[in-house]
Amino acid sequence: MNLRLVVVACLGLSSMALPASADPAPATSPVVLVASGNGVESFGETVVLAMPLKNGGHFGFVLNIPTEKTVADLFPDEDASRHLTARVDIGGSAFTSALFALVVDPATDIEGLRRVSPQFSVALGSDEVDSVIARQPDKTRYFLGLLAWSPDSLEQQVKAGAWTVLMPDARIVLSAQPATLWRRLSQGSALRNAMLTIDTIVE
Helix, strand or coil, X not given: CCHHHHHHHHHXXXXXXXXXXXXXXXXXXXXXXXXXXXXXXXXXXXEEEEEEECCCCEEEEECCCEEEEEHHHHCCCCCCCCCCCCEEEECCCEEEEEEEXXXXXXXXXXXXXEECCCCEEEECCHHHHXXXXXXXXXXXXXXXXXXXXXXXXXXXHHHCCCXXXXXXXXXXXXXXXXXXXXXHHHCHHHHHHHECCHHHHCC
């Protein structure tokens, strides 16, 4: 079976949760997570886009581990990707051989994308990723691998203080300088302006 189909089956991504309200919260909406260095668990200097699943779990992509490789470098034998010079980043420790695409404001003629907010969609299957490469290579980030949380585990990490939760702004998600993203988001003024209180995030 195609590896990306295994991802869809394992995570239940065919029935993803859509945002239930305008207030970002891990349980209902995509959020950006900035590792705080606090709490029992430590996630280093990590920034993550996390997206909810209907079963209470989450999946997402690390936003600040760039590589020097392009899509063409990694997939030179595939027609759709052999000329694409967009960078591929490390998305997480699960399914690390699979290429995924995160698309901002996707074109309406790209079939099969899974919309996770009014602004973002993800391409998980190989046909979907190929369609994104062919039709909307810009405003898109490409990742090898992803992260996954079991039901309710992300909320517990937030309650324990492991993450600061921010709005999933496209300027963060599509940052041209991902290697310095954690440092910039962790600076006091930027964090205060973007941060949501724990009472807003977790009921």
